[in-house]
Amino acid sequence: MLSSGQLYARAAAFAALSVGALALAATYLYCPSGALCADTHYKYLVPILIPVTAWFAIANWVGWTYFRFA
Numbered sequence: 363m364l365s366s367g368q369l370y371a372r373a374a375a376f377a378a379l380s381v382g383a384l385a386l387a388a389t390y391l392y393c394p395s396g397a398l399c400a401d402t403h404y405k406y407l408v409p410i411l412i413p414v415t416a417w418f419a420i421a422n423w424v425g426w427t428y429f430r431f432a
Contacts, residue, residue, distance in 0.1 A: 376416070383412040 364372075387409040393399035 379412070379416065383409065386412070 390405065390409060393405075399405070
């Protein structure tokens with residue numbers, strides 16, 4: 363089991379990661395690079411990859427928890 367301090371640290375790290383992803387996504391409203399703005403395929407890769415990876419990890423952990431106690 364994790365202690366309350368470890369849970370708070372992990373929650374703070376996840377919140378910081380979420381804020382970082384939001385800040386990175388905000389840079390796409392104002393695009394600093396003309397070549398990146400002209401691209402139609404890869405410019406959304408990093409802002410979409412971060413939350414999708416986080417949600418995949420959470421869903422995977424929940425699934426394994428249910429599988430373990432089934």
